[in-house]
Amino acid sequence: MSIITDVIQSTVAVIKGMRRTLAEIPREKWTVQYPDDPITVQPRYRGMHLLHVDENGKEKCVACYLCAAACPSDCIYIEAEDDPRPYEQRVGRDERFAKVYNIDYNRCIFCGFCVEACPKDAITHGYNFEISVYNRSDLLKTKNDLLITKQKQSKNYRVALSSEDVDSEYKEV
């Protein structure tokens, strides 16, 4: 094969490729301008944990330690305590509650085992994913950071509806 054929063939290949690539230009974009636009997460997305409260604002957690037992990375630390006060004055829903509930996000691997283990539906994964901090120790989140009533939800995500397309950015073109 002569060098001229080589050059021609290569040029043809490049042109073919460029045609496919350039054909994308008029089409709608697939990328998201994060953080200007929110990104879409699926409903089951495993983000930063949320500790739930019941309809009266009482924490659902009874400090049964099952989440800590299920955790493969030992990132959950709990201290349970007895709360003999009446329901109206209590912190938690039950007379047993978690005085301390820490999740160490240095260690957490977001596997969802704690959620699966919780018998009281007190802990779930939220959607907050922007948890980077400037200081390692800030990754130790306490109950105040995790409670659904206190955790600030990021504006940079939206949860996909289950009826949505395979990827929410997917557009028929």
Add this chain to the structure above:
Amino acid sequence: MSVAVENIPGQFDDLDQSLESQMTLSMGPQHPSTHGVLRLELKLDGELVVKAIPDIGYLHTGMEKLFEYKKYQQGIVITDRMDYLNPLGNNLAYVMAAEKLLDLEIPERAQTIRVLFCELQRIASHMVWLGTSALDLGAMSVFFFCFRQREKILNLIEAASGGRMTPSYFRIGGLMMDLPAGFERRCQQFIEGFPEALDTFETLATGNTIWQSRTQGVGVISREEAIDWGLTGPCLRASNVDLDLRRDNPYSGYETYDFDVPVETDGDVWARYRVRMRELYESHKIIRQALARLKPGPIKADAPKVVLPDRDDMRKHMDSLIHHFLIVAEGFSIPEGEVYHAIEGSKGELGVYMKSDGTPKPSRVHVRGPSFINLQALPVMSEGEMIADVVAIIGSLDIVLGEIDR
């Protein structure tokens, strides 16, 4: 040159070259084309590779030891991080080894979903391979097209399990939870759009002269050598060995699916490329079949001492609550014994050896990682090639360092 050169065996001849004509080049561990933290010590004669020595261990995390300190179900999350491009395949190999020891029967629906996800994951894994190895050879656009397809699959995995790269979706005895509403429709949407993407790749790579000339005849490994070096998966099939565990040692009901095993004869980079490309079509076929046979049914085995009870039951029944409590808190014990279970991962034979001593934690878990063994053949393939071809060869091996170093 030394005087007694005639007494030196041929393969050392090159090594004995004087320094003027030979040099040692350290490629990696931070090199974009080594696909992770692989370091290659290359002995070069000009552009020619005289010797290539892979140096691994930069990503060593002690996973096999870690298994011994985790309960059986906690081990699943470790497998996610081994071959991080094929986490569901790893999950499957691990849970199936445990299931084999427990002698569990997995319900039909769970089996089908497992096959479905493994094939989706295989496509995703091949997409990363195609994208990155094309990028190594200078084809930028392929990379973007590939990752777009992978993104769709990751979204599907995320929809089902909540995790994208680390799904931990399979459980010993079944699945984490059932598919979300509308999943079938979305999966259907993906498989309908996928052939078009495949066409794109064929246009951009297969039919491309530059691509062909970069890959054909490069990094050849013969059938015998491939067998001797213990290659598996696409690398083996590219050397004209017709072996696929899905067909030859079926698991999870693969025997009931209709698919072909692509085989190429040349054993070069191009052959490995073709095998994987053709596998994409086969995987696509399997997904289509799996999707068609998804019927409602249980997703967990009938093994109350192993799988967590239904959440609704757990809230209402004491018996279920106790089982839930103890399985989570203490784990379940597996009867004494040892087992080796291998599946056809996206990169080859992915085997898990598991030894149980009757306690809730395994006494030993060993993983036969395909990348680790395939990487061994790199010197055979690359010695005598040009240094630029080493990049193509590494790409064609499709290695993941997370699995090699474990």
Add this chain to the structure above:
Amino acid sequence: MSTELIKVTINEQEFEVEKGAKLIEVCREKGFGIPSFCYYGDLALQASCRMCLVRIEKMPKLQTSCTITCTDGMIVTTQSEEIEKAQRAMSEFLLANHPLDCPVCDRGGECELQEMVMDWGDLEERFVERKNAQPEKFLSPIVANDPQRCILCKRCTRVCDEWMGEEAIEAGNRGVNTVIGTYGGWLGCSQCGNCIEVCPTGTLLDGVYRHETRPWEMDQTRTTDVYSSDGMQLSIGSRGGEVHRIVARDRYVNGLNGEFLDVKARFAHGFINSKDRIKTPLIRYKKGGKLIPSTWDEAIHFVGSKLKESGNNVGVVASSRLTNESIFTLKRFATEAVNSNNYAVSDAYDLAPFFDNLSAPLCTHKEIRHAKTILLIGGEPEEEQTFTAKQIRQAVRNGGAKFIVVHDTPIRLAAQASQFIHVNKGSLDAFALAFADQSDATITKKLGAAQTEIDDLLKTIGETEGDFIIMFGGDLSAEAQAVLANVAGSFASDTRRALLHPLPLYNNSVGANDMMAGKKPLEEVLRTSKALLIAGSLPEDKTDLLANKDFVVVQELFETATTEYADVVLPAASFAEVDGTFTNNAGFVQRVRKAIEPIHQSKPDWVIASMIARELGADFGYNFSSTMVFKAIADSVPAYEGLRYPLLKDESKPVQAKYSPVAKRDLSNEFAALRRKVEALPETSEKITETPRVGHKLHRVTTMTGKTDQFHLLAAGNPKPENLLVSPLVQFNLDGTPRLVEMAEAASVNVKDRIDDKETVASKVVLK
């Protein structure tokens, strides 16, 4: 028990077993798992849980294996469909009214019901009716009770009855209405907590460890009790440097006491992590000044320079609560570092007369359990040596032993006695004379008991075949103890063994006596020394003697009356923070293990003593390893010869120190002294007729027990609160006076809350 062997066929395998063996024990021994709740070794049989059913050929129905003794040729099947069906049905019944409480229940994770359901459950629950909700309540400051979780195995009632002889907790009502309850709704017992320990479910729970953590979160450390001299083995559950609870469960520890513990051993561990612990070394630079926190270096240096000034006028006092290692090191400190013979033990009474006249072997607790005749002179084991008391009770109840009490007070244990010789107040010394056959009219008169009573006693002993045990307390004078210990050996015969059992007050009184050979009386040391090193506090009535000392160093956990006189206070580590050994009243040398790192800056007592010694230029060669200290003990104390830590590793096989018995000697000096004492007693004396209150010694608030709040309430008479659903600690001040009334309201809300909760759960259950 006869050793005749008979043949039993279990699951088609033939075994040779001892005649009279219980079927359930045999099956379990041979590896056939049989579930049970109510069966508990060494307790009366109950057969109420029906889990241990087996099929025995030629018997019409399934039989409870716990009540069957093996007979020759018996053919037993332990596993079959029929048996499994029966067992599953039983567990279904057990769960029928069980609340869905596992996440809240403190027993979760070590609950026998959970384990049994895990093994025999997998049930289809057919009961969908509303559960009969009952609120969780308190039975005392220490015992919490959730009647709904009860499976009526009645282990608690049997333990209370057979072990403690208190019958405080009992089953009431009949049939489906049966509940475990108390008389008057409040437990006025000694609060031993054994009912909590043996309870297989979360029905009876520890009120001190209430809702704290989970068993799998804690590290379990086997160690020895720090309160009573019985040397009970227990397991400390600690997590992250905090002691959460103390138990003696079979699964964690298997010591001489089984699962038995008393109120102090089990619950009074609050002192370990108390906030009142001394955190750093404290120095009082000027007499009458303040104690100022300091560093270890400075404190040790300061102590060293001051002790050097005092020359060999330094006295050393060790508490009998410390480990053998610490006491031994303190003795070496006295003899080697400051060249002084002024060393003493601050015990309640001196054990030397007992051990110097030991004419018979020391008896172990197991021997008490199987003894034929037990003679108790003075003392009050049910308050001070609780495990000894339990063994006596079981020997009487289950072993048919004769139990003779000689006492000036009708102690509670006397109710079990076959003969109670009620002597005049303070005249136990007279009894010693009478017992040694030195009696005359004066002595009998002063004794307040007829000669016939003594004759009866001697007749009983004479008829005994087997073990005869003499135990006496510290309320006897030193001479009386010497006499009794010396005459005991003469009761031995070919068919009878005479054994001695001391009743010291502290956990390591015996060890302290062994370690401090050649010790002087405490008062003498306190009076004659110019400077003092005191480890542990002195008895409160002796602290005045410290007033005019040149220099006083105290090693303590807390600030006490003794530290008020101290010039330097060094923080010592408690028993949970050190490695070492205690010697119990049976002579068993048992290990104390470090459960947590020393709190704050505290250090073990022997480390402190060696540090000061090094400052004074004496090196004991310990290299700061307690193993080396124990080796030094084994080398220099004859009774401990050849002992090493590895030999003491297994708490189920305790090792006894070797005390060599002495021959009978001439006791005329002691007799004369005793006679003088007896003659000095008042002519007319009234007998004490009032039985002392339960727990009058156990529930005392001391420096250590006082750190557990519940003991304050117990000491204040254990008042019953109006509201049983809320912890008494919430409703009372520590002195026993009622607190705010609104707390009482919590009760009604609590009940409603719980029932509502159950209702919602029950209403959600829909028939499928």
